[in-house]
Amino acid sequence: MIEARGLSKRFQDKKRGEIRAVDNISFVCQPGRIYGLLGANGAGKTTTLRMLATILEPTDGTALVCGRDVVEQPEKVRAIVGFLSTATALYPRLTAQEMVEYFGRLNGLDEAELKKRVDDIFNRLDMNGFRDRRCDKLSTGMKQKTSIARTLVHDPPVMIFDEPTNGLDIMTARTITAFIRECRDHGKTVIFSTHIMSEVEKLCDTIGIIQSGKLLAEGTLAELRDKYSEPDLEEIFVKVVAPHYGSAEAN
Amino acid sequence: MSLRNVGIVYRKELTEALRDRRTLISTIIVPLLLFPILSVGFGALAVALVGKAKEETPKVMILGGEDSPEVVGGLKKLDKIEIVPAAPAWKDQIINKEVRAVVEIPPGFQSDVARQKSDTVKIYNYKEELKSEFATDKIEKYLKDYRDSVVKERLAAKNLPEAVLQPFEVKQENVAPPEKVSGAAFGGIIGYMVILLCMTGGMYPAMDLTAGEKERGTMETILSSPISRMHLVLGKFFLVLTASLLTAALSVLSMGVSFSVLHRFTENSGSQGGEAPAFLLHLGLRTVLSVFIMALPLAVFFSATLMTIALFAKTYKEAQSYLTPMTFVVIIPAIAAMLPGVELTPKLALIPILNMSLLCKELVAGTYHWNFIAIIFVSTCLYAAVALFLAIKMFQRESVLFRS
Numbered sequence: 191m192i193e194a195r196g197l198s199k200r201f202q203d204k205k206r207g208e209i210r211a212v213d214n215i216s217f218v219c220q221p222g223r224i225y226g227l228l229g230a231n232g233a234g235k236t237t238t239l240r241m242l243a244t245i246l247e248p249t250d251g252t253a254l255v256c257g258r259d260v261v262e263q264p265e266k267v268r269a270i271v272g273f274l275s276t277a278t279a280l281y282p283r284l285t286a287q288e289m290v291e292y293f294g295r296l297n298g299l300d301e302a303e304l305k306k307r308v309d310d311i312f313n314r315l316d317m318n319g320f321r322d323r324r325c326d327k328l329s330t331g332m333k334q335k336t337s338i339a340r341t342l343v344h345d346p347p348v349m350i351f352d353e354p355t356n357g358l359d360i361m362t363a364r365t366i367t368a369f370i371r372e373c374r375d376h377g378k379t380v381i382f383s384t385h386i387m388s389e390v391e392k393l394c395d396t397i398g399i400i401q402s403g404k405l406l407a408e409g410t411l412a413e414l415r416d417k418y419s420e421p422d423l424e425e426i427f428v429k430v431v432a433p434h435y436g437s438a439e440a441n
Numbered sequence: 442m443s444l445r446n447v448g449i450v451y452r453k454e455l456t457e458a459l460r461d462r463r464t465l466i467s468t469i470i471v472p473l474l475l476f477p478i479l480s481v482g483f484g485a486l487a488v489a490l491v492g493k494a495k496e497e498t499p500k501v502m503i504l505g506g507e508d509s510p511e512v513v514g515g516l517k518k519l520d521k522i523e524i525v526p527a528a529p530a531w532k533d534q535i536i537n538k539e540v541r542a543v544v545e546i547p548p549g550f551q552s553d554v555a556r557q558k559s560d561t562v563k564i565y566n567y568k569e570e571l572k573s574e575f576a577t578d579k580i581e582k583y584l585k586d587y588r589d590s591v592v593k594e595r596l597a598a599k600n601l602p603e604a605v606l607q608p609f610e611v612k613q614e615n616v617a618p619p620e621k622v623s624g625a626a627f628g629g630i631i632g633y634m635v636i637l638l639c640m641t642g643g644m645y646p647a648m649d650l651t652a653g654e655k656e657r658g659t660m661e662t663i664l665s666s667p668i669s670r671m672h673l674v675l676g677k678f679f680l681v682l683t684a685s686l687l688t689a690a691l692s693v694l695s696m697g698v699s700f701s702v703l704h705r706f707t708e709n710s711g712s713q714g715g716e717a718p719a720f721l722l723h724l725g726l727r728t729v730l731s732v733f734i735m736a737l738p739l740a741v742f743f744s745a746t747l748m749t750i751a752l753f754a755k756t757y758k759e760a761q762s763y764l765t766p767m768t769f770v771v772i773i774p775a776i777a778a779m780l781p782g783v784e785l786t787p788k789l790a791l792i793p794i795l796n797m798s799l800l801c802k803e804l805v806a807g808t809y810h811w812n813f814i815a816i817i818f819v820s821t822c823l824y825a826a827v828a829l830f831l832a833i834k835m836f837q838r839e840s841v842l843f844r845s
Contacts, residue, residue: 202840245664246839265667273665279658283457295449296666324460340662 191379192219192242192348196251199237199403211237213403214251219381219396221347224374226394227383228427230435234403235383236275239352242381243273255348256379269297272341275352282326286317286336289325290343297344304343311339331362338369349373351382355389367393387423397423401431446668450676458646458680467645468684472638472692480699491571499541499576500525502534506546512587516544519583522576535567541576542566554591621806629779632801634696635689635732636775636794637768639740640747642688643681644764647747650677652760660842674748674836678829681744689736693729731804735814738821739797743771745828749835755844778802790816793824 199212212234219225229235240246242253244264253260255267280289287308294304312318315335320328325336341349351370355363370393373380384390390397390411397414399407407414407430411423418426458464498521506513517524525540534540543565547553553560564580567573596603615622654660663673747764754760771794777783778798785799796817803810835841 240661243665245661246843265669268665268667271665275661277658278662278665280662281453281457281659282657283460284453288453288456292449292453293666296446296668298667 191221191257192217192225192253192255192381194218194238194242194251194253197238197241197248197253198250199234199241199246200249210403212241212248215400215403215405216251217398217405217408219379221379222374222377223395224370224380224382224393225396225398226390227381227398227400228385228387228390229383229400230385230431233400235400236352237403238400239273239275239350239381239383243271243350244268245273269344270346270348272344272346272349273352274337274341274350274354276354276356276358277352278337280325280328280333280336280340283324285322285324286328286332286339287312287321289336290339293340294343299344307343307345308339311342315339330358331365334358334362334365338366346378348379349381351380353383353385355384355386387427391423399427399430401434404434406430406434443669443672446672447675447679450668450673451679454646454650454677454680455683458649458684461649464645464649464684468642468688469691472642472688473695476634476692476696477699477702480696481702484703494571494575497572497575498523499572499579500539501576501580502527502531502540502543504531504543504545505548506544506550508549509546509551511551512546512584515583515587516580519579522579532565535565535573538567538570538572541573542580544580557595618807621808629798629802631693631696631732631805632798633775633779634692635736635801636739636798637771638692639685639689639736640743640768640771643685643740643744643747644767646681646684647744648751648754648757648760648764650681651748651752652754653757655754655842656756664842670836671833674833678744678748678832681748682740685740685744686733686737689740690733693732697729728805728807731809732801735797735800735804735818735821738818738825739794741825742793742821742828745825745832749828749832752832752835753841753844774798785810785813787813787816791820793821797821 194215194217196214196216197212198210198214201209201211203209215234215238217225227235227238237246241248241260242255244260244267247264248261252262256270258266258270260267280286281292284292290308290311291304294307299307312321315338317332317335317339320332323332325333328336349370351366354366354370358366367389370380370382374395382393394411396408396410398405407417407426409417414423414426415421418429420426420429458468500523501516502525503513503516504527516522528534531540531543535543545563545565547560547562550560550562562584564577564584566577592606593603596605654663664670747767750763750767751760754763774792774795775798778795779802783789783799785796785803789799790796790813800813800817803813
């Protein structure tokens with residue numbers, strides 16, 4: 191389970207002064223469910239997820255990931271989280287197998303356990319054809335599979351995906367969305383960010399709409415439709431975000 | 442602290458480094474080839490060029506001398522000299538390298554010599570131009586021999602022994618062993634090479650492992666793993682240190698091999714009287730080990746500093762623009778130590794880089810000032826610790842890791 195409590199992040203910018211990238215947001219993601227963080231570019235999605243993955247430290251507030259505090263126990267949090275984004279690239283000079291093994295070792299797996307785990311994942315994701323190929327020689331789809339294998343190697347109970355399908359072709363994007371569903375079906379807590387409405391409609395059990403670093407609306411798709419009397423998610427999103435859009439631009 | 446995690450990062454960085462052509466070139470190929478090319482290559486080229494210059498028959502012009510046939514005749518008989526007719530534009534001909542030297546014999550020179558009146562014979566040449574200098578040397582030698590023969594004749598005419606002009610001789614004799622002589626003369630270059638290559642060897646991996654990682658987008662990937670940032674920095678740091686020390690070790694090795702090849706070459710060519718020439722350094726195992734032990738904290742200092750600076754950059758190119766000026770910061774004190782008369786003092790022993798360069802000079806010459814060695818080792822360790830601490834701190838700063 192992920193529990194964000196008043197999570198905030200401020201940055202200092204030489205020209206613009208203080209920027210509130212994330213402003214006091216709280217939400218809960220339950221195991222076996224997918225929480226979708228929906229927002230425009232610059233809304234604060236990536237910063238929120240980076241704080242949950244302990245890549246960034248919150249300025250105020252905190253979050254508990256399976257009961258572990260992201261501020262107090264960042265390394266323990268990272269040990270139970272799988273983090274995937276389009277910005278998490280692969281080491282070009284390592285092979286796909288070496289890449290996955292490296293992260294397995296960093297996650298404390300011993301060699302026997304690691305071998306079993308790697309073989310299992312490579313079979314499951316059909317990666318044996320390119321396991322000894324260097325990452326800089328892989329196709330985009332192969333790279334995404336390797337990234338997935340990297341996040342799964344330690345079998346984390348929590349998965350964080352930051353715009354995982356951004357810039358990918360339809361077939362590769364489908365591999366990712368199938369993988370996200372599979373994570374949910376295995377009882378993992380899943381949070382993912384996107385600005386693509388169709389993805390949210392297809393995947394998310396709970397939706398959080400974020401703009402200017404604030405969580406403006408939250409609920410299931412049905413709850414949001416009821417609340418805003420709109421059947422279309424895009425229209426709901428515009429209704430929620432429009433009053434705050436000027437401040438987002440300023441931010 | 443988990444050494445296991447540091448080891449995992451180090452092993453992975455080593456695997457990547459060994460697969461990277463640029464790292465292999467800067468860490469292994471350059472230090473192995475640099476010195477042989479500089480010494481053997483340039484040495485052979487210089488010998489060939491000098492030999493070629495000596496083989497040339499230089500054109501020499503004689504101005505005047507019509508009333509001094511004996512001197513002019515002697516000059517004309519000189520081996521491998523071509524006398525060309527006098528021309529008014531002789532200065533231009535020297536500058537344009539058409540004539541290598543011009544001898545001006547004053548009017549009535551020979552009769553003045555006979556009358557024991559002193560005259561001046563001038564040789565005009567192109568200073569520092571090798572072929573012109575060779576021609577000048579030949580003419581000067583002939584004229585000096587001629588002068589000596591005149592002096593001998595005059596002494597003989599007055600029944601005086603030759604010793605009358607040379608009541609005593611002054612002679613220098615070296616008592617220092619050859620390794621100390623060569624160490625004092627060229628020991629500075631060992632320090633200079635070790636210091637410079639310690640830095641340049643670590644430069645490429647330092648950029649690749651920090652700014653390169655940011656540029657490739659793998660920084661966020663590794664930061665999402667449970668490894669602590671301190672272990673991550675240490676794993677990377679040890680790889681940069683390995684590259685730095687390997688480069689320095691290979692350069693000293695290649696320097697030693699080059700010297701030994703040169704030594705054998707000069708011995709075989711029979712130019713020695715059984716004694717090594719001054720330019721050949723005597724690098725004993727003890728010297729090499731001493732230099733290396735002392736270079737270790739300096740390599741730590743360089744590796745950590747390079748990583749700290751490179752981490753600040755967003756891209757590899759930006760890191761290059763930060764680190765290239767660093768080379769000059771290192772070269773200046775390293776060269777300063779090679780200046781004649783600059784020696785270790787308690788104050789200089791505290792100045793990083795300069796102190797190590799001066800110490801290397803002494804170590805290569807076989808001098809061990811233990812008090813200076815202690816000051817330099819401890820102070821360099823201290824600077825290295827500060828640099829490493831800063832590198833770890835930098836890896837914990839979000840504004841540096843996610844600089845946009």
